[in-house]
Amino acid sequence: MVVTELRPYQLRAVEWTEDTLPTLARPSVVVQAPTGAGKTVLMAALRPDVVIAPGVDLCAQLSSRVEGATVLTTQLAALMLRRGEDLPPARRVALDEARWVAAPGWGAIVDHYLQQGAELILFDATPTTTSGGGLGRWADALYQVATVRELVDAGYLVPWKVMAPDEPQRELAAEPVDAWHWQTPGESAIVFAENKAHAAGVVESFTRADVSAALITDDTSERQRAWILRALGDGSLTVAVCAQILRQGIDVPRVSSIILARACGSIPLYLQAVGRGGRPFEGKARCTVLDLRGTSRDPHIGHPEDPRIWALDGPAVSLPADLPACVMCEQCRAWGRGGRCQICGHALPPPGSPKVRAKDLIEVRAQTDGEEARRATLERFVQDAVRKGHKPWSAAHRYRGTYGAEPPREWMVDILRWLQQGPAQRTLLDI
Numbered sequence: 001m002v003v004t005e006l007r008p009y010q011l012r013a014v015e016w017t018e019d020t021l022p023t024l025a026r027p028s029v030v031v032q033a034p035t036g037a038g039k040t041v042l043m044a045a046l047r048p049d050v051v052i053a054p055g056v057d058l059c060a061q062l063s064s065r066v067e068g069a070t071v072l073t074t075q076l077a078a079l080m081l082r083r084g085e086d087l088p089p090a091r092r093v094a095l096d097e098a099r100w101v102a103a104p105g106w107g108a109i110v111d112h113y114l115q116q117g118a119e120l121i122l123f124d125a126t127p128t129t130t131s132g133g134g135l136g137r138w139a140d141a142l143y144q145v146a147t148v149r150e151l152v153d154a155g156y157l158v159p160w161k162v163m164a165p166d167e168p169q170r171e172l173a174a175e176p177v178d179a180w181h182w183q184t185p186g187e188s189a190i191v192f193a194e195n196k197a198h199a200a201g202v203v204e205s206f207t208r209a210d211v212s213a214a215l216i217t218d219d220t221s222e223r224q225r226a227w228i229l230r231a232l233g234d235g236s237l238t239v240a241v242c243a244q245i246l247r248q249g250i251d252v253p254r255v256s257s258i259i260l261a262r263a264c265g266s267i268p269l270y271l272q273a274v275g276r277g278g279r280p281f282e283g284k285a286r287c288t289v290l291d292l293r294g295t296s297r298d299p300h301i302g303h304p305e306d307p308r309i310w311a312l313d314g315p316a317v318s319l320p321a322d323l324p325a326c327v328m329c330e331q332c333r334a335w336g337r338g339g340r341c342q343i344c345g346h347a348l349p350p351p352g353s354p355k356v357r358a359k360d361l362i363e364v365r366a367q368t369d370g371e372e373a374r375r376a377t378l379e380r381f382v383q384d385a386v387r388k389g390h391k392p393w394s395a396a397h398r399y400r401g402t403y404g405a406e407p408p409r410e411w412m413v414d415i416l417r418w419l420q421q422g423p424a425q426r427t428l429l430d431i
Contacts, residue, residue, distance in 0.1 A: 006045060007156065009146040010038055014045050016143050021119045024140045028110065028120040030098065032310045033145040035125045035275025036157045040065050042145070043094050046121060050088050052077050052109060053096035056222060061251075062096065069094070078105035081112060090118045098122035099268065101138050102129040110138045125275060126268035128316030136312035148278075149305045152342075157278040158256075160304040161334045161343045164291035167355075172292040176261045177205040179290045180239070187288070188232060189257035191241040192264075192273050199243045202261065206239050213239040253281040257288050264295045267308065267317050274304045286343060296335060302326065303337060325351035369403070378407050382415050392416055 006014065013031060021027045033039040043051065044066045051062050051069045063071045070088045074095075080087055082105065093113045101107050101122065113120055120139070127135050127142070134142075151157040163183055165173045174182070176191050193199035196217050206213035214228045214237055231237035233252045243262075258277040264270040277287035295301055302308075302319050303326055309318050324337045331346035341348055369377070381395035392415070399407045 006041065007038065007154075009150070010042055010045070013042055013143060013145045017046055017121060020141050020143070021121075026114060026140050027118075028114060028122065028139040030122045030124070030127045030135050030139045030142040030312065031145060032127050032142060033123065033125060034148045034151060034157075034278075035272070036278045037125075037145050037151060038156075039096070039123050039125070043096070043121075043123060046092070046094065048092045048094035048121065049090035050093045050113075051096065052093065054100055057226065058096065066094075074100065074106055074109065077109050081105070081108050087112060089116070092119045092121070095120065095122045096124075098124040098135065098138075099126055099128055099130075101135060102131075107138060126271050126317070127310060128266075128268050132266065132315055134310075134312040134314060134316040139312060142310060142312050144310055147307050149307060152305060155280070158280055158284055159286045159342050160274065160278065160289055161286050161332070162289045162291055162296045162303060162336075163333065164289075164296045164335060165294040166328070167297050168294040170293070172261055173294070174290075174292060175205060176202050176241075176259045176290075176292065177209050177211070179292060180206075180211075180257060180259060181209070183290055184257035184288050186238075187257040188235065188237075188252070188254045189239045189259055190232075190252075190255055190276050191239060191259040192262050193241055193243045194262040195243050198261070199241045202241045203239075206241070211239060212237050213241055216240055216242040250276055251279065252276070253279040253284070256281070256284050256286070257290065259290045259292065260295060261292050263293055264301070265298075267301055270295055270301050271304065278304070297326070303335060305342070306337070327351055374399075374403060374407075375411055377402065378411055379415055382412075382419070386419065392419065 013033070017029060017031060020029055031042065033042060040062065043062070048066065048069050051066050051071045052074050053059050053062055053071070054074045056073060059071045059073050072088070077087055087109070090113060095101065095110070101110060110120055122135060122139055129135070148157065152159050180189055191202055193202050199215055199217065203213045203215045214231070216225055216228055228237060228240055229250065229252060232240050233254055235254060255277045258274050260273060264273055274289050277289070289296070289304065296303060300319070306319055306323065309320065310316060326335055326337050327348050328335055329341040329344060329346055329348055332341060332344040334341060334343045336342050336348060339348060340346065378395060378399050381398045382392050385392050385395045393412070396407050396412060
């Protein structure tokens with residue numbers, strides 16, 4: 001099938017899917033498409049009979065764009081199966097935001113349609129379960145549509161400028177409203193807050209600064225939520241603040257500032273958040289990520305434009321082992337990799353030496369050590385303490401650092417009683 005309006009990488013994805021599905025004993029594939037790659041266009045080109053997606057708002061978007069398909073929320077489809085009702089018949093089914101397929105009841109939808117002989121296409125920007133595994137339980141092949149870097153280079157996405165502290169931290173590097181004023185004043189922004197209370201406080205701080213801001217939570221009505229997103233899109237609202245609710249199915253190209261005022265401890269969570277700002281818009285040169293807790297500095301998370309390897313089995317996503325170090329540009333202070341800054345073109349400095357933070361080094365032992373091995377370890381720690389002229393009870397601290405728990409008090413008492421005996425009477429070990 002040839003669809004001339006498709007971009008080259010989209011056409012390749014359609015051809016791969018059409019060619020691959022008939023070859024599989026279980027005709028189910030995962031199509032990984034970064035946020036902004038045109039996943040809905042791909043879905044429409046593949047002409048599914050049924051489309052299933054989480055959330056009424058996302059289904060409304062798909063209903064208007066995927067011609068001829070019956071569109072159901074995942075929640076409704078799962079409920080119909082639990083009630084013993086028939087799902088709409090289909091030759092081909094598309095499942096959007098497919099990472100939720102591992103949720104209770106949702107995998108049954110895949111199983112149902114496979115038993116009916118249907119082909120399944122699982123679409124997602126981040127196809128991974130909540131535990132970090134791949135979707136191999138529900139699919140037999142995976143296709144990566146394009147890398148984020150390829151989409152940026154082709155002009156389909158804008159580059160990301162990441163501003164972050166030099167390492168991950170528990171505290172915020174700045175108040176969101178202050179960071180916005182310093183780095184992206186006047187720009188349309190989405191703030192990801194830690195929780196509802198934090199999100200409400202952030203809205204209040206923007207409002208006090210005379211910046212229009214609105215709160216979106218799971219308590220916000222669909223009508224109010226749609227109004228907020230329209231206002232954010234037309235510029236009559238400057239900032240939307242949420243706690244998790246805007247990570248999927250949101251298309252507001254005007255947004256050019258993403259403020260991470262919470263932890264994003266996984267690649268999928270991080271990519272879903274920063275991806276809200278990658279779509280091009282008139283006059284928009286880049287998306288600035290104000291990463292207030294330094295998630296981007298976690299070597300397992302990385303930069304939004306880093307290449308990533310997606311898999312069906314084992315860990316769902318990983319970074320290539322040979323990536324150059326991520327360093328700060330001395331000119332514009334953005335973080336990036338490679339020889340030159342993608343934002344300002346300035347030469348990036350070489351990686352620095354590791355920081356040194358003085359800490360005691362302790363032996364780390366396997367949690368599988370049994371009681372006898374742990375007691376022997378404690379005896380050796382006491383032996384070392386006495387030899388070095390330290391108090392015997394200092395061995396308890398060393399034991400705690402090794403096993404993550406205090407040693408049984410009776411062990412320490414027995415060992416100390418043994419220490420008080422004469423050398424000829426000691427039979428446990430030599431000091």
